[in-house]
Ligand code: HEM
Ligand SMILES: *[C@@H]1O[C@H](CO)[C@@H](O)[C@H](O)[C@H]1NC(C)=O
Ligand SMILES: *[C@@H]1O[C@H](CO)[C@@H](O)[C@H](O)[C@H]1NC(C)=O
Ligand SMILES: *[C@@H]1O[C@H](CO)[C@@H](O)[C@H](O)[C@H]1NC(C)=O
Ligand SMILES: *[C@@H]1O[C@H](CO)[C@@H](O)[C@H](O)[C@H]1NC(C)=O
Ligand SMILES: *[C@@H]1O[C@H](CO)[C@@H](O)[C@H](O)[C@H]1NC(C)=O
């Protein structure tokens with residue numbers, strides 16, 4: 001019997017129905033959802049990319065400036081400010097701008113002064129791939145920053161599907177010296193009215209500092225920065241209450257600046273006679289209002305972008321599911337099964353089944369736990385599985401409450417593909433009855449460097465494949481050897497020799513597409 005495991009905190013089911021077919025550039029929205037879910041849930045241990053570690057604890061600085069900590073840098077504050085500066089230049093009426101990583105091309109503008117843009121992009125580059133844009137990385141960055149800084153754990157619904165811009169957007173981020181009318185007009189164009197602008201600014205200025213290195217006219221200390229409140233590493237209403245009560249840091253440097261031209265926060269806060277600030281002074285109201293405004297900011301995207309439904313951490317999940325074919329023509333499906341659990345004892349074995357055209361297979365079971373991890377939503381345990389299939393005709397692998405589609409008519413065989421220090425030969429298998437006269441190609445989605453931004457750009461490269469034999473009912477194909485990546489953007493852990501993270505691959509026979517595969521077997525040298 002399959003007894004589905006459930007836990008109280010991790011919502012059990014992802015609803016794919018309405019969005020299962022949504023694609024952008026040949027990538028399934030489901031793959032995007034599962035990729036961002038992975039960074040959100042797999043914080044430590046097996047299968048972790050360390051994304052949340054960048055803002056753990058909240059006061060952490062993971063950027064690349066050698067003297068960053070002395071300069072008062074804090075990664076969580078950088079990540080929150082990043083979303084604001086990327087999105088506030090949106091024009092809702094025109095359907096342009098929003099969270100689209102265009103900020104990467106804008107780091108040298110005076111309105112974007114500071115280390116935050118390149119620090120953030122350099123940290124997030126390794127987790128950009130065809131499944132996860134930089135813009136989605138940036139959105140996740142805000143959500144997890146608030147969690148590690150003490151905000152409500154599940155406060156902001158997270159969606160996937162943002163698309164990266166390939167050039168700079170318009171300028172217009174308000175500065176300390178910007179007058180009130182101009183500031184309100186800029187926020188209004190991005191969809192925020194006066195009281196929302198006041199609230200959003202107070203929400204953002206709950207974290208981080210004004211830095212001497214960026215605003216020497218405002219901050220007099222020769223090093224470091226001055227917080228907007230006494231708790232710059234706690235996402236809380238202190239900034240509001242210290243302002244209203246005249247305690248602590250009085251609302252921070254943009255309230256108290258010696259030159260009144262620089263008092264942009266004060267101009268905003270008193271523009272409605274402190275009514276919005278007073279309404280925000282209760283902690284619970286502050287959290288609710290801020291979450292709601294941050295959510296709207298995260299979901300401000302160019303009109304062509306279709307975001308996914310809100311994502312829930314998955315109790316059961318498949319990781320790196322791939323197919324292979326033996327020299328006898330027997331197809332196998334393998335991968336890992338992840339279970340996310342909190343208080344309930346983790347299961348000892350994982351039953352799974354395969355669905356074929358003839359029905360559901362007998363129950364198979366994986367008994368080999370291969371790793372464990374932990375994170376915001378609980379603990380994880382991983383099992384490996386590998387089963388031969390009845391092929392052709394196997395359509396899914398099923399466990400817990402999830403169903404993973406399998407396409408055994410045409411599939412990449414990562415285990416047989418060759419990666420000789422970045423020179424990649426892609427191999428695939430196709431049902432011989434389908435081959436006909438169509439052309440067989442492999443498409444590689446490669447994160448590479450681009451001019452003017454540290455954010456990687458995904459380029460898809462199509463390469464020809466030729467058949468090199470048959471096994472059973474299948475014809476085997478191989479591409480020529482192709483060298484991808486290189487480019488070598490400066491410094492930074494994980495930056496490596498290319499622009500970003502892992503390569504995603506699929507095979508095409510005319511119009512018939514395999515599922516895409518993201519495998520470290522295709523990583524660059
Ligand atoms: C009129 C509106 C705003 C102005 C003029 C403004 C201006 C500034 C300035 C001058 C700094 C200091 C930056 C540095 O020295 O590194 C700052 C920091 C910050 N701002 Fe704003 N801001 C505004 C609204 C917002 C909003 C709406 C958010 C987020 C929703 C936000 C989030 C932040 C954060 C998190 C920091 C701290 C950054 C760090 O410590 O690295 N700001 N802001
Ligand atoms: C490759 O990228 C181009 C845009 O540069 C897009 O039009 C095309 O559909 C992509 N091809 C595949 C196979 O995804
Ligand atoms: C701004 O929008 C909020 C809803 O978020 C509304 O309650 C408020 O009345 C609006 N304020 C102004 C000044 O239009
Ligand atoms: C708003 O609050 C600030 C800080 O407490 C105070 O200095 C100011 O006089 C108040 N302004 C109005 C119009 O209430
Ligand atoms: C205050 O700032 C404004 C705008 O930057 C500048 O024009 C003015 O000279 C400054 N005043 C003083 C006393 O520094
Ligand atoms: C799974 O087993 C089959 C043989 O049944 C083998 O061809 C395939 O390479 C194995 N997959 C993995 C990931 O080891």
Ligand SMILES: *[C@@H]1O[C@H](CO)[C@@H](O)[C@H](O)[C@H]1NC(C)=O
Nearest residue numbers: 107108114118451452453454
């Ligand atoms: C950030 O990196 C980009 C790309 O390397 C570079 O052009 C830009 O000057 C850098 N910005 C800052 C402020 O260092």
